[in-house]
Amino acid sequence: MKLIQVSDTHLGEPGERVFGLDPAAALEQCVAHINAHHADAALCVVTGDLVNAGTGSEYAGLKRVLSRLAMPYRLIPGNHDARDALKAGFPDMRLEGKDFLHQSVETPDATLLLLDTHEPGKESGRICDGRLAWIEARLAESAKPVLVFMHHPPVAIGHQAMDRMPLRNPGPFLELLGRHRGKVRHVFFGHVHRPFFTVLDGIGYSSVPGTCHQISLIGMERGDLYASSEPGGYGVILFDGVRVGVHMQAFADAAVFDV
Ligand SMILES: [Fe+2]
Ligand SMILES: [Fe+2]
Structure with missing residues (x-):
């Protein structure tokens, strides 16, 4: 099974730029690259910060671009x-829950749990008791391996400024995943606008670049926070029922050569 992870598309109003970059043009280039090279993917998951301000017109713009994807999203x-x-x-996304937008997606090889960590007005995220109970029930009932997707990192990444806006109080969530170690194979997140990998308690965690601006590692131990124009990218996830493989693919124009 092949899955695509796109994150932090940050679409604004038409023509709006972010740090001098054009998020709509970047996402169009990303979608074209995915369609050209990974149209066989079963699904594309976009892991949050879909738009910049949360307006209806921004989401309409997002829908226009994502509707060109060759696979469901x-x-x-x-x-x-x-x-x-x-x-x-x-409205057709079958977003579950009245107060939160968790989603459970069944594929032949795995159950995908797509988690809502949004907290209105906050940069950090949260999984409240209700959201945790939903996750616990889905983990208990799934007979397949589980892949988790979420926006906020439930693990520290060592970048002080980003670690100040993580998933708050991750303990109960990590403890729940630990109880389902073996079933939960990997946690994919966004928010940090750059690739990061770690393993905690036998479970793999990773993030992908944003499609538009990135977060620089410059000054990461000092707590500095710089956006950067490093190349945007997306993740190509391979799962054979046993092993999760994660590739990072930049989508800006690049020459390729016969080897
Ligand atoms: Fe973001
Ligand atoms: Fe974010």
Whole structure:
């Protein structure tokens, strides 16, 4: 099974630029690259910060670009999103829950749990008791391996400024995953706008670059926070029922050579 992870698309109003970059043009280039090279993917998951301000017109713009994807897609809210506008913009997304937008997606090889960590007005994220109970029930009932997708990192990444806006109080969530170690194979997140990998308690964790601006590692121990124009990218996830493989693919024009 092949899955695509796209994250932190940060679409603004038409023509709006972010740190001098054009998020809509970047996402169009990303979608074209995915379609050209990974049209066989079963699903594309966009892991939050879909738009910048959470307006209906931003989500309409997002839908216009994502509708060109060759495969189905699913959306997860991030801190820049707004639940009501997201639900209104994508009424056919089968977003579960009245107060949160968790989604469970069955594939032949795995159950995908797409988690809503959004907290209105906050940069950090949260999994409240209700959201945790939903996850616990899905983990208990799934007979397949489980892949988890979410916006906020539940693990520290060692970048001080980003670690100040993580998933708050991750303990109960990590403890729940630990109880299902072996079933939970990997946790994919966004928010940090760069690739990161770690293993904790026998479970793999990774993030992907944003499609538009990135977060620089410059000054990471000092708590500095710089956006950067490093190349945007997306993740290509391979799962054979046993092993999870994660590739990072930049999508800006690049020459390729016969080897
Ligand atoms: Fe973001
Ligand atoms: Fe974020």
